[in-house]
Amino acid sequence: MNLKELSKRKEVFVSGHRMCPGCGAGIVARQVTLAANMPIVVASATGCVEVSSSIYPFTSWKVPWIHNAFENAAATLSGVEAAYNALKKKGKIKKDIKFIAIGGDGGTYDIGLQSLSGTLERGHNLLYVCYDNEAYMNTGIQRSSATPFGAETKTDPYGKLRQGKQEFKKNLTEVVAAHGIPYAAQASIGYWNDLNMKVEKALSVKGPSFINVLSPCIPGWGVPANTTIKIAKLATETCFWPLYEVENGKYTINFDPEDKKKQIIEWIKLQKRFSHLMEPANKPIIDKIQAKVDSDWELLKKKTKL
């Protein structure tokens, strides 16, 4: 795939939506639907993408789209897929249609985890894409289980006793992979070709697939609107957010910086949500984050050798 070819495709997530300038989640919606390049039905969890793209009487979706509630995009889409199977079986529908759910980290890591888990376990033929912007951004930046250690949110403000979030981020990609589904992957809006390839792969498997896409949030992370891609790339270059796939249990790392691996401080120092960590007294917190990134990265590399 090259960009020229991609640019010729019919856009199905179109402009006019009200996402913030530079929003990573909007890039996810656009890139994923462009990569699909076949008849799709999309289900959105309540969240930034949903709210910004469907303000009645307008819509940014040129494909059939449904929003039900916050925690049930997976279950809702499993019902659509079941209806499709019923009609296929009866010969009442001829076309092949693929199904894509899109939810943020709040709707996926947290409130929607049960619905997602049930859908994966039941083996529905659908792709779930999480745009992980590492907090509840639509409601005004509250911590989720995807928020990284040390990050400041409105519910983990920097104070005399607490220096931002006190817990490490949940490793949802591993939780999902543990369901034994055919395809689970981590991707990033910083690597469009990798994301494109993963969507194509995910839609080609029989059964459930999942892609977790890191998606910087301009106001939530406190970064300039023209640095989204750079910030996303740094998360991968520091190995905070490795790009990898789990195909029927087999791990593949898609980007290994090897000796060019950057220190986590390079990523942290550009974001306002971590600004308190720049105080010398908080150096131990950064060290703790670096140690966790390193050990997770080593563990992931070991998994590729299994």
Place this chain on the structure above:
Amino acid sequence: MTEQTKKEKNMLGLTGAEAAAHAMKQINPEVVACYPITPQTEIMHTFSKYVADGDVDTEFVRVESEHSAMSATVGAAAAGIRAMTATSSQGLALMHEIVYITSGLRLPIVMPVVNRALSAPINIHCDHTDTMAERDSGWLQFYCESAEEVYHMIFIALKLAENEKVLLPAMVCQDGFITSHGVENLREIETKKIKSFIGTYNPKHSLLDIEHPISSGSIFFYDYFFEARRQQIDAIEQAKLLYPKVAKEFEKISGVYYDFVEEYNLKDAEYVIVAMSSTCGTVKDVVDFLRKQGKKVGLLKIRVFRPFPNEEIVKLLKDKKKVAILDRAIAPGSYAPLFSEIRSVFYESDKKPEIYSYMFGLGGRDVTLDNIESVFSDLMNNKKEKINYLGLRE
């Protein structure tokens, strides 16, 4: 073959739960999504066997919660097909969020509900607190006395719900264990006749119509939201106008006419009990017993609770001396739901009976013939208390 044996040929001995599942089998919906909860589980078990034996073509989605059951059913219905689920009590409470979304998205999903108390304290037996908590959700609600009524009302509910002027979901309620687990005779209607009665469901919009994409479940701000809600009210008013027509059509295939309400020795009655669901059977026995003693007693059974048959109730009760409203639910801090609604409809009426509230049967507490007789005796002997608890140890 004699007329008698011909009739018997169509008789089935089924529990209320099996009756609901049997109706679902004859409807043969494209998708059913369901999750276990006592006492609804018997519907799910029976339907699962139909799936396992190939008696239905249904895609059966065995979800991980009632929240997902309702969510998947919504997704399936939005895909333009018939989709059903069933639940009870805590399950319905867990669905609550999506119950409102279902009516808001105007998806005509029919859901048998087996009434059961809500926790806490946890209790698995019958009362109506679960569905009363959904009375303002924009669903049609039907309360059934017997297994046969459950079986029949599911078809009526489906036909009404799917009418393009209505497009609202419907709950068909039966009493937990009392109806759901009691075996009764019911007259089966041939599937051929059911199919022609319910017809095919061809909604204007479907998520699977790739050539005509729709956005379903958009966000409506203050500029459109109120109008969308107003349309839901119009739709349920349409359901009220259309209900008698649908019930008459159903009479042609069943021989039974199911009005909004059922009168039992009501015409010349002076003292009346108003009740819903299985309790009506008990009231009928007591009415028979007291009628033999020359007492002018009767029953008004409310079958259709949403839309509420205001005018019909006023017409039938305005000339009565005294009326006792039996509620198998409470509304702490205010009046019990059925009592509250019936008192309210008499506000505009020049003539009205004295109206008394009786709350009873919570958590499956038995309602006996003696209990019901004591209500009539209260009415006839000038009991003063307006608000009463029947069968309660104070």
